[in-house]
Amino acid sequence: MGILDLIFPKTCLSCGKAGKYICENCLIKVRTLKQACPYCEKPSIDGFTHSKCRKKRGLDGLTSMWKYEGVVKNAVHAIKYRYATEIVQEICGYFVPELKKVGAQNLVTGNSHMVPIPIYWHRENVRGFNQSEEIGKIVAKEMGWKFVPDLLIKNKSTKSQVELSVKARKENLRGVFSLNPIYKSSVLNLRSVILFDDVFTTGSTLKEAAKILKSNGVERVWGMTIAR
Numbered sequence: 605m606g607i608l609d610l611i612f613p614k615t616c617l618s619c620g621k622a623g624k625y626i627c628e629n630c631l632i633k634v635r636t637l638k639q640a641c642p643y644c645e646k647p648s649i650d651g652f653t654h655s656k657c658r659k660k661r662g663l664d665g666l667t668s669m670w671k672y673e674g675v676v677k678n679a680v681h682a683i684k685y686r687y688a689t690e691i692v693q694e695i696c697g698y699f700v701p702e703l704k705k706v707g708a709q710n711l712v713t714g715n716s717h718m719v720p721i722p723i724y725w726h727r728e729n730v731r732g733f734n735q736s737e738e739i740g741k742i743v744a745k746e747m748g749w750k751f752v753p754d755l756l757i758k759n760k761s762t763k764s765q766v767e768l769s770v771k772a773r774k775e776n777l778r779g780v781f782s783l784n785p786i787y788k789s790s791v792l793n794l795r796s797v798i799l800f801d802d803v804f805t806t807g808s809t810l811k812e813a814a815k816i817l818k819s820n821g822v823e824r825v826w827g828m829t830i831a832r
């Protein structure tokens with residue numbers, strides 16, 4: 605038993621059953637998603653952006669696994685607000701096999717790099733870690749993708765996109781990401797990037813990050829999230 609087990613006894617984050625943070629019974633109740641276009645959010649094969657929905661410098665597709673509800677929502681929430689390595693490991697233990705089931709390893713061809721959505725350093729300092737980086741690191745390793753946690757830099761703190769109007773969202777995200785200058789000369793070798801975030805809500809964060817990557821020469825950008 606580790607010190608964290610004493611502070612947070614390991615019980616299901618949804619039903620309270622002892623043993624795991626995410627019990628199988630509660631996970632079964634969470635709906636798995638049909639893959640959908642990241643722009644119109646209507647079904648599309650393997651999550652590819654429909655040709656009529658394609659945006660210049662936009663996402664080429666999206667893979668999201670679960671509806672943001674139930675024990676998945678509780679787990680993502682718990683990871684966001686406290687340091688919880690074991691919850692990260694449990695969620696990856698369920699997420700990676702699902703990714704393989706939907707053939708995510710075939711969606712990204714060749715030299716693929718997984719890049720997590722960064723958080724603003726000030727917030728990161730307060731909480732000690734970036735949940736998308738912690739989850740992405742394990743997913744990348746299991747899927748055999750190179751992991752580049754610092755390709756993007758977040759320049760300012762942002763408000764939660766959910767409560768904002770479309771116009772305010774755009775304003776909120778303006779200039780928020782930039783390419784880490786240490787990659788300026790090598791970014792062209794990063795042909796294909798999988799942008800990882802924990803949850804796809806409005807999608808505007810992933811889309812803004814895709815725009816920065818493509819403006820800097822990345823050819824293909826695929827979004828990937830645990831939940832939507």
Ligand SMILES: [Zn+2]
Nearest residue numbers: 616619627630
């Ligand atoms: Zn449970």
Ligand SMILES: [Zn+2]
Nearest residue numbers: 641644654657
């Ligand atoms: Zn579409």
